[in-house]
Amino acid sequence: VVTELIRSLPKPIRRHYVPAPDYADKFLDRAVPLQEPLPFTLARELQRMVGVPVTADDFDLSRVPDHLKITFRIVDERRRKVAEDKDLEALKLQLRPKARQALSKAAAATAGPSGESIERSGLTDWTIGTLNKVFETRRAGQPVKAYPALVDQGETVAVRLFDTEAEQQQAMWRGTRRLIMLNIPVNPA
Incomplete structure (x- = not known):
């Protein structure tokens, strides 16, 4: 090489x-x-x-x-090939929707005693308690690490999991701004 x-x-x-x-x-x-x-x-x-x-x-x-070149191969919990490529970035891009779905499943599987997942929608107030910087769990014996953030959805905000800290920070800034805006009283003139 x-x-x-x-x-x-x-x-x-x-x-x-x-x-x-x-x-x-x-x-x-x-x-x-x-x-x-x-x-x-x-x-x-x-x-x-x-x-x-x-x-x-x-x-x-x-x-x-x-x-x-290294061949990157992604396998499922049964060790079946999901995808492979010599270009890691292309592979990540190809699998992003599946990874997003898997993160949501992992989050739902770790719902707290109240049955609520870390991912939530339709929030207009800070009713979620502490939002940890990192979400960690195990799925099919493998560690799963994601980054939760508030996401601006216009009239509400949501909590979503992201693959990277950079994505988390970008979403969190916008989501926090939206949540603050939703809670500022509007004085009609």
Whole structure:
């Protein structure tokens, strides 16, 4: 993989790193366990070796042969394949609706003693108690982690679970603003 990444560099940069297998071997001899994605570490180490600037964006990942790329496979609780792809972001995008549905199911399965799920709709007041920053449970023996937030629905707000903290923060800001607006008394003039 390292050799092919070096070969994927643009020619003006790549010509400083030939033969590519030798530089790949040098990198692998010096490399410590990766704390960041391979292209970032490789770019930094190649630059240290020769002094020619290299960034992670210089590598053309599309030129790396498919057989060297990781295949990401998603399986269900019965270990049946749901989907697979070499492109993790494409796989996430493809499965987003199913993941959203699974989060809602997991939330419903952990309803409290009153029978209410963490996800709720039609709220006009803060009647939900404490809204934890992270929702964690287990589903089919696997940990499930999601991020609850208030969601602006116009005349009401809802509590929904999100995949990432970034999505949570964006929704929470708008949802909180809407809930405050719903509770500000309007004085007719």
